[in-house]
Amino acid sequence: MLYAQYSRYGTDRVEVRFGEQGTEYTVFDYREDGVRRAGVRLASSGGRQREIACHAPITGHLGGLKNRLPCDTDSALNLGTCR
Template identity: 50%
Template sequence: MKRVVVLSIASLLASACVGPASSLAAGLCRAGETTYFSCRTAQHTTISLCGSLGAMQYRYGKADKVELAFPEDAWQGSQQLGYAHYTRYRTERSEVGFSRSGVDYALFDDSEDGHRSAGVRVTTAEGTDHEVACHGPVEGRLDTLGKSLRCDADNALNGGNCP
């Protein structure tokens, strides 16, 4: 009986320290927000796409310091974040993209032949590409956002076709 009580107290203390807002599963999303996408990188940063009731925001950084949040006003997310999607047999590619200060960002979630890759691609005004890949589990799926975000007609995944 004593052992069960000690284990229960240890479990309660561990859950009190982590809390729902800072859990690894929630990434950089706050309590009350939906985690549309979240993963950790090899650099121990987190990439998240969070939202609630019409608001949506991309976040990159650590729980104690978000380095980039776009758009600044999450209520503008559905207008400023663009969605692209492509599918064929055993392949699915989804992206949520935006531009900020001459830099293009593409949050991607790709699956091909059972292999999933995800992260964010950053393209500078000079055309230099840099990819920050997810390292470990990925929570959420970008392919569910097709009706929530504007279609990005300029993204090749859409083949120039937006409804």
């Protein structure tokens, strides 16, 4: 599991990415200008992609995983800040 986060005024994007049996899963939680969107993106090794969005009130706290998971060096959200 890998962690990525991007923040600026009015925007906070958090992703946790992992792979299993040829599929890459990205759990995401985005807040932009007061609008929150969350869900899971799936990408198969064959190039097929799908997104499953949360439709109920979002109560997750992915940001709490920042110091518990390795930084995702492949994610553009981190802006090259992984050490």
